[in-house]
Amino acid sequence: MIRVQQLVKDYHLGDSRVRALDDVTFEIPTGALAAITGQSGSGKTTLLNVLGGLDTADAGRYWLNGRDVSHFNPIEWSRERNRTIGFVFQSFNLLPALTALGNVELPLVYRRVPPRERRRVAEEALAAVGLPHRGHHRPSQLSGGQQQRTAIARALVGNPPLLLADEPTGNLDAETGSEILGLLEHLHRQGRTIVIVTHSTEVASRAELVLSMRDGRLLAPGGGAA
Amino acid sequence: MTWADGLRTAWAGMWSSKLRALLTMLGVIIGVAAVITLVAIGNGASNAVASRIETLGTNVLFVTPGPGTPFTSSEVSYIRSNTPMAQVVVPLLSSGGQLSLGTSTVAAPVVGTTPGYERLGAIHLAAGQFFTPADLALNRSAVVLGANVSQALFGGSNPVGAHVSLLGQRFTVVGVLQPVGQGPGVSQDNSVFIPLPVAQFLLRTNALSAVLVGAPSPAAASLAQDLLANLYANRFGSTSAVSVASEDQVLATLSATRATFTNLLAGTALISLVVGGIGIMNIMLVSVTERTREIGVRRAVGAVPEDVVLQFLLEAMVLSLSGGALGVGLGWVMVHFAPLVVKSPAAFSPDSVVLAFVFSTMVGLVFGLYPAVKAARLDPIAALRYGG
Numbered sequence: 001m002i003r004v005q006q007l008v009k010d011y012h013l014g015d016s017r018v019r020a021l022d023d024v025t026f027e028i029p030t031g032a033l034a035a036i037t038g039q040s041g042s043g044k045t046t047l048l049n050v051l052g053g054l055d056t057a058d059a060g061r062y063w064l065n066g067r068d069v070s071h072f073n074p075i076e077w078s079r080e081r082n083r084t085i086g087f088v089f090q091s092f093n094l095l096p097a098l099t100a101l102g103n104v105e106l107p108l109v110y111r112r113v114p115p116r117e118r119r120r121v122a123e124e125a126l127a128a129v130g131l132p133h134r135g136h137h138r139p140s141q142l143s144g145g146q147q148q149r150t151a152i153a154r155a156l157v158g159n160p161p162l163l164l165a166d167e168p169t170g171n172l173d174a175e176t177g178s179e180i181l182g183l184l185e186h187l188h189r190q191g192r193t194i195v196i197v198t199h200s201t202e203v204a205s206r207a208e209l210v211l212s213m214r215d216g217r218l219l220a221p222g223g224g225a226a
Numbered sequence: 227m228t229w230a231d232g233l234r235t236a237w238a239g240m241w242s243s244k245l246r247a248l249l250t251m252l253g254v255i256i257g258v259a260a261v262i263t264l265v266a267i268g269n270g271a272s273n274a275v276a277s278r279i280e281t282l283g284t285n286v287l288f289v290t291p292g293p294g295t296p297f298t299s300s301e302v303s304y305i306r307s308n309t310p311m312a313q314v315v316v317p318l319l320s321s322g323g324q325l326s327l328g329t330s331t332v333a334a335p336v337v338g339t340t341p342g343y344e345r346l347g348a349i350h351l352a353a354g355q356f357f358t359p360a361d362l363a364l365n366r367s368a369v370v371l372g373a374n375v376s377q378a379l380f381g382g383s384n385p386v387g388a389h390v391s392l393l394g395q396r397f398t399v400v401g402v403l404q405p406v407g408q409g410p411g412v413s414q415d416n417s418v419f420i421p422l423p424v425a426q427f428l429l430r431t432n433a434l435s436a437v438l439v440g441a442p443s444p445a446a447a448s449l450a451q452d453l454l455a456n457l458y459a460n461r462f463g464s465t466s467a468v469s470v471a472s473e474d475q476v477l478a479t480l481s482a483t484r485a486t487f488t489n490l491l492a493g494t495a496l497i498s499l500v501v502g503g504i505g506i507m508n509i510m511l512v513s514v515t516e517r518t519r520e521i522g523v524r525r526a527v528g529a530v531p532e533d534v535v536l537q538f539l540l541e542a543m544v545l546s547l548s549g550g551a552l553g554v555g556l557g558w559v560m561v562h563f564a565p566l567v568v569k570s571p572a573a574f575s576p577d578s579v580v581l582a583f584v585f586s587t588m589v590g591l592v593f594g595l596y597p598a599v600k601a602a603r604l605d606p607i608a609a610l611r612y613g614g
Contacts, residue, residue, distance in 0.1 A: 049607055052526070054525075054526065054606045054607050054610070055607055074530075074531065075530045075531065075532075078525065078528050078529060078530040078531075078533075079528065079530070081526065081527070081528050082527065082528025083528075087526045087527065089610070093519065093522070093523045093526075093610065094523075095520050095523060097238070097239065097242055106523070106524065106527050107527040107528050109227055109231050110227055110524075110527065110528040110529050110530075110533060111528065112227075112228055115231075154527065158528075
């Protein structure tokens with residue numbers, strides 16, 4: 001599903017240069033549940049942003065779903081994200097003005113799905129994450145766990161083959177976090193490729209593949225928490 | 227994102243913060259209402275000009291001396307002898323004056339003229355008669371009152387036969403004119419007419435303000451105009467020494483002045499619309515900053531930059547067009563109340579509604595574009611991290 005080769009990414013902070021990705025090469029097979037772990041500042045979030053096309057590497061190649069996407073421009077990336085990738089964020093990132101259903105529908109709005117059709121698909125997605133009757137609530141009326149479930153429904157609604165999750169349990173208590181993790185594992189068993197960025201060893205321990213980062217470098221498989 | 231989705235989003239956004247939306251639109255609302263009201267007042271005045279052209283007829287020429295040109299009573303016979311097509315040639319001497327009856331006083335333009343004035347067809351008597359050749363020959367102090375003057379001094383009662391004081395002399399009212407309505411310049415309703423020799427005696431002058439020439443047809447009037455213009459140009463060596471213009475030309479000039487005035491008013495109001503647009507841009511920029519994270523989320527789920535431009539541009543357009551619609555409503559109400567306040571007729575003009583709508587659409591487009599482009603250019607990663 002994902003293959004990257006010698007990715008390099010530098011950040012310039014004033015005069016100093018920070019190498020966020022340093023010669024990163026790996027492959028995540030289709031259907032895998034992978035974890036990217038590492039300390040704060042190890043480059044794991046940068047890696048996730050590059051994988052999702054929100055950021056671009058300075059050098060290296062990237063194949064997504066069999067296509068070379070190394071030189072995609074922002075518009076091509078927007079379309080690719082809309083079809084291929086579902087994003088889940090640590091802080092949920094639901095739009096407060098929209099209902100849960102409105103939030104879940106969002107990717108379909110940009111796919112130009114007619115309103116009635118997308119409402120139906122969004123209702124199905126909310127039911128699939130265990131929130132069948134919360135569609136008309138605003139995010140502020142939902143608990144943290146329910147908000148993250150809504151966000152996962154939004155990531156799923158367009159039926160993308162890949163989910164990218166950035167610390168999905170980081171803002172949740174242990175029990176709720178575990179539920180969300182269970183939900184992601186459930187989605188994984190349905191055949192989706194899931195990449196989770198985390199510094200939780202518990203999350204990493206449940207992944208099939210762990211990519212450990214330190215100072216922008218990928219440690220040898222098994223070199224991190226495995 | 228489709229246009230329909232963009233409109234739905236914009237409408238929902240506006241509806242969810244009504245007070246803020248209303249305050250944002252206020253500039254456009256006031257601007258549009260101002261355009262409609264001021265254009266209506268300008269049009270009302272122009273309509274009054276047009277209606278007066280019809281009451282006075284189009285066959286009358288105004289022969290008016292320029293500054294410094296000697297122009298005395300002898301010009302009447304000069305014009306009469308040189309323009310055989312003229313039916314009526316009437317001298318005019320205009321002045322300001324005050325009319326008193328007992329303790330009440332009214333200011334009125336005084337027109338010294340001859341009985342021939344009645345034959346120009348410009349006046350119709352409500353009571354009594356115009357002064358006669360006998361009044362003129364005997365230097366009688368006879369006065370004919372305009373409708374408003376009569377109303378001011380005598381109320382509804384018939385003033386014929388009463389005595390009034392004017393230019394330090396006692397006059398006898400011999401007639402009252404019917405009202406003709408508001409016109410450009412001096413209204414005949416506010417004027418009083420006295421025999422020319424009396425006026426010249428009291429004002430200690432033998433000069434004339436103008437000579438009116440009445441022709442039987444527009445063609446004859448046009449012919450007389452050319453003839454007189456040539457005669458005077460040759461006599462004084464300048465075309466500006468004496469101007470010869472038809473009544474409708476004089477009024478057309480006034481009408482053009484009115485139109486300029488209307489355009490100026492509309493221009494001022496359009497400036498206030500631009501100010502309203504700046505208000506919209508201001509709030510849209512605030513909105514873009516507030517919703518930075520939302521923009522990041524939308525980009526993450528697949529919005530291309532053009533989608534973001536469309537969304538914010540449509541929001542600005544919905545604001546400015548809603549403001550335009552409310553402004554048209556407010557303007558319509560103001561047009562109906564304006565005559566009570568400014569004492570001038572106002573005529574609602576559909577053109578001004580179109581103008582206001584076109585302009586508020588443009589305001590939305592022009593002032594919405596910068597915030598929308600700014601929103602679309604945000605870096606999605608920075609936007610997602612913003613404020614949290």
